[in-house]
Amino acid sequence: MPLVSPDCPKSFLLVTALAAVAHLPFQEATAASFAENPLPFNLEEPQEGEPEVPVGLQAADDDREPGLPAGLGPAGADDGAGVDSFDRSTRAFREFGGFLDLRSGSRLRDDPDEPQQSLGELRLQLNGKIALEWITARAVVDVVHDYLAEGQELDLDTSEGSIDLRTLDFVVSPVEFADLRIGRQALTWGVGDLLFLNDLFPKDWNAFFLGRDLEYLKAPADVARLSLFFDDVTVDVVYGPRFNADRFLDRRRLSSFDPIAGEISGADTPLPVDRPDRWFVDDELAVRLARTVGSWELAAYGYQGFWKSPEGFDPDLSVALFPRLLSGGVSARGPWRKGILSLEGASYRSIDDPGGDEPYLPNSRWLFLAGYERELTTDLIAGIQYMGTFIRQHEEYLQNLPDGTPAAAASDHLMTLRLSWQNRAQMLRLSLFSMWGITEGDGYLRPHVSYALSDSWRLETGANVLHGDQPHSRFGQLERNTNLWGAVRYSF
Amino acid sequence: MVTSITAIFGLAAVIGGASGDLSVEEIVKRTNHAAYYQGNNGRARVSMVITDGQGRKRERELSILRYDAPGPDGEQKFYLYFHAPADVARMTFLVHKHLDRDDDRWLYIPALDLVKRIAATDKRTSFVGSDFLYEDVSGRQLDQDHHELLKTTENFYLLKHTPKDPDSVKFAHYTMWIHKKSFLPTKVEYSDASGEVYRVMTVGRVETIDGKPTVLEATMEDRRTGSRTVLTYKDPAYDIGVPERVFTERYLRRAPVKYLK
Numbered sequence: 001m002p003l004v005s006p007d008c009p010k011s012f013l014l015v016t017a018l019a020a021v022a023h024l025p026f027q028e029a030t031a032a033s034f035a036e037n038p039l040p041f042n043l044e045e046p047q048e049g050e051p052e053v054p055v056g057l058q059a060a061d062d063d064r065e066p067g068l069p070a071g072l073g074p075a076g077a078d079d080g081a082g083v084d085s086f087d088r089s090t091r092a093f094r095e096f097g098g099f100l101d102l103r104s105g106s107r108l109r110d111d112p113d114e115p116q117q118s119l120g121e122l123r124l125q126l127n128g129k130i131a132l133e134w135i136t137a138r139a140v141v142d143v144v145h146d147y148l149a150e151g152q153e154l155d156l157d158t159s160e161g162s163i164d165l166r167t168l169d170f171v172v173s174p175v176e177f178a179d180l181r182i183g184r185q186a187l188t189w190g191v192g193d194l195l196f197l198n199d200l201f202p203k204d205w206n207a208f209f210l211g212r213d214l215e216y217l218k219a220p221a222d223v224a225r226l227s228l229f230f231d232d233v234t235v236d237v238v239y240g241p242r243f244n245a246d247r248f249l250d251r252r253r254l255s256s257f258d259p260i261a262g263e264i265s266g267a268d269t270p271l272p273v274d275r276p277d278r279w280f281v282d283d284e285l286a287v288r289l290a291r292t293v294g295s296w297e298l299a300a301y302g303y304q305g306f307w308k309s310p311e312g313f314d315p316d317l318s319v320a321l322f323p324r325l326l327s328g329g330v331s332a333r334g335p336w337r338k339g340i341l342s343l344e345g346a347s348y349r350s351i352d353d354p355g356g357d358e359p360y361l362p363n364s365r366w367l368f369l370a371g372y373e374r375e376l377t378t379d380l381i382a383g384i385q386y387m388g389t390f391i392r393q394h395e396e397y398l399q400n401l402p403d404g405t406p407a408a409a410a411s412d413h414l415m416t417l418r419l420s421w422q423n424r425a426q427m428l429r430l431s432l433f434s435m436w437g438i439t440e441g442d443g444y445l446r447p448h449v450s451y452a453l454s455d456s457w458r459l460e461t462g463a464n465v466l467h468g469d470q471p472h473s474r475f476g477q478l479e480r481n482t483n484l485w486g487a488v489r490y491s492f
Numbered sequence: 493m494v495t496s497i498t499a500i501f502g503l504a505a506v507i508g509g510a511s512g513d514l515s516v517e518e519i520v521k522r523t524n525h526a527a528y529y530q531g532n533n534g535r536a537r538v539s540m541v542i543t544d545g546q547g548r549k550r551e552r553e554l555s556i557l558r559y560d561a562p563g564p565d566g567e568q569k570f571y572l573y574f575h576a577p578a579d580v581a582r583m584t585f586l587v588h589k590h591l592d593r594d595d596d597r598w599l600y601i602p603a604l605d606l607v608k609r610i611a612a613t614d615k616r617t618s619f620v621g622s623d624f625l626y627e628d629v630s631g632r633q634l635d636q637d638h639h640e641l642l643k644t645t646e647n648f649y650l651l652k653h654t655p656k657d658p659d660s661v662k663f664a665h666y667t668m669w670i671h672k673k674s675f676l677p678t679k680v681e682y683s684d685a686s687g688e689v690y691r692v693m694t695v696g697r698v699e700t701i702d703g704k705p706t707v708l709e710a711t712m713e714d715r716r717t718g719s720r721t722v723l724t725y726k727d728p729a730y731d732i733g734v735p736e737r738v739f740t741e742r743y744l745r746r747a748p749v750k751y752l753k
Binding site (some may be wrong): 065099339342426 | 542544548550551575576577578579581582588593594596601602603604605606607609610611612613614616617618620621645647648650669671673674676678679681694695696697698699700705707708709719737740741742745746747749750752753
């Protein structure tokens, strides 16, 4: 007991230890053990210095006066015994867990092109992480039984089949100021709330609109990410040797507009695509420079690769294409008037359509986002965003547009509003995310309720309500997929 | 002011500090130091058992790192790594605590690789769903209350704190029993306008770590809901050399195993 103060009677240490073991308030332990303590109270000679605290010390002169907690004895302390008894081996940097998730959803509108049931799956996720000082390795794998997609062959790029490999990566520091993370991983940057400008990492829009957990919005990418941490700036370089496409809306699970047929179609006519998939040729490079100034986070971004969903079309082969894309942008995020202000801008250059006159390729464009989120009252948070998209060569685009193809406006304006609330115990969470397409006159409502029955069991329900008068607009084309879903999840 | 919890870890104190007649301001200052600023940095593993009014139990387990800016008690940085429950395991949380403006807070969700900026500024919201409030854990600004020494007993100073802006909080005042030698608040009681005590924090166990009396167990009880949270600090350590750079986005994404371990 090296830290025992010289003026601390040993008997108090015993009392303290007893109280700690028995989880008794110190006062009671003191009374009990002083009566029954097998060791005479005066076994130890009183030390020089402070007088011994009399037994009656705790006799409170105010009935609300607390007793002394264990450890605040007369010398103010015991020796910290017990601290070392904490089992360091349980300091789990080997962590394993997962969940079992049963999820079902139904369309609320008639859709002649898709089944009534929109979602029906049982998913087992297993995850593990081993972190040592020099390396951290992670694996997350989902074993899925999708009742609506039985008999699919395994494809780890599209998550078809019964295995979805979400994460398999490791991170090391080749030099002190660098982290190198290699493998399959989710990646996110940028400051939008469900709006992505400079984040050109793959998304799973099917999962998003069908009602899977939000974590599935981010499709995994197979990349190497090198992060360099200098004094004033952080540099991230993400290289994907083979194009990581979105898990895009291909009409198999969600009906959408077919520009060739000029109408909405679904599972019977899935979108044929030609995906760039040559290793080290059809590659992607994403770069970010980030620095923090006070409470503000500033960043600049660059990307060279492909439009993440098949925005182009080859009329000769009748397949959708992922045209080449070069993008750059900036963002800022920080506190403003009791809330968080987010600003982001991006320039998309459609490399295969430099003049803007290719009718079947997406035009170059500017994108701007401004968002503001703040607490309205305790536990209620509101967030509002504006996003504007401006086509650069709209005249050329219009001049070359094939007859009968609906024209996109030169500028497109979108607003979002999020309200989220949780109860005090944070077991019940409600959120409503809504998007309003001002230019296209369409919209999207995404209500979500989550209730934790316990640390392990959680019930969830939500909906994806899509509407729009035009069959080709952003949300209007998805209108028939409006759905309601529910889930029960056991986490371990 | 310092209420409970030992800070998100921290509670330690100036030994032998109780001498003579201290002014209220001095007691408040020393208590704040004891509760939140011992050592220049530190680590602890925190367990919380939340028992609601119906007797249902929930548990939280997290590791915490703390860094104090050089100079007098002021700006601090906290890093939290969640171990349990399963649905939040491996999430990390970063706080830059400021005295002159709202704290900066970030949450990292590994499944999305998302660094989320927390917009909430109300410090009187529940800390991870427990009966402790964010403010209990990070500290209440000393200048938000009027402080009054009600009395001095053999072991304690009894202080009463009345908010300068009553509309900003739900309590009308709170009292704090401060252990005279360690300057640890061992019991804090929040009263409403009718004078009824509705929220109570009690310290159950203290140990001396590196010469600093440190709270290892504290309980917060909400008498209105019948809910209570027992918070236990395991394996606390001071001055373990956590550098400031740990409290950045880099380590949100990659846990600083060297210091957590």
